[in-house]
Amino acid sequence: MKRIIFAALACLALIACGQSGLSGTYAAKGGGMRLDFGSGNTVSITMAGQTAQGTYKIDGKQVTVTFEGQQAIFTIDSDGCLDAEGGFGKLCKA
Helix, strand or coil, X not given: CHHHXXXXXXXHHHHHHHCCCCCEEEEECCCCEEEEECCCCEEEEEECCEEXXXXXXXXXXXXXXXXXXXXXXXXXXXXCCEEECCCCCEEEXX
16 A cells, blocks of 8 residues: 555656656657757757757646747647647657
C-alpha cells in the first residue's frame, strides 16, 4: 500500500514539475517550424531559415510564445505536443 501511495505522489510531483517549464526542441513533422526551449522561459523560434529569440509563459495547458512583438498560442495536448492555434500545426518533442 505504501508503494502505491509513493508512486502516486511521485507521478503527481512529476506532473507538477512538468507544468513549470518546457525544455528541449519541439518541431513540426516535415520541418517548417522549430521551437527550442531554454532556461528562464526563453525560446528560440526557427522558421523558414530565420531564427528569433523570445520568451514563453505557461498557463495550465496553454503556452504563449512571444517574439518580436508577436504572440503565438499553443495548447499542450494529451501526447505532450504543442498544438498551435494560428496554423503553425502540431509541434512534438524531437
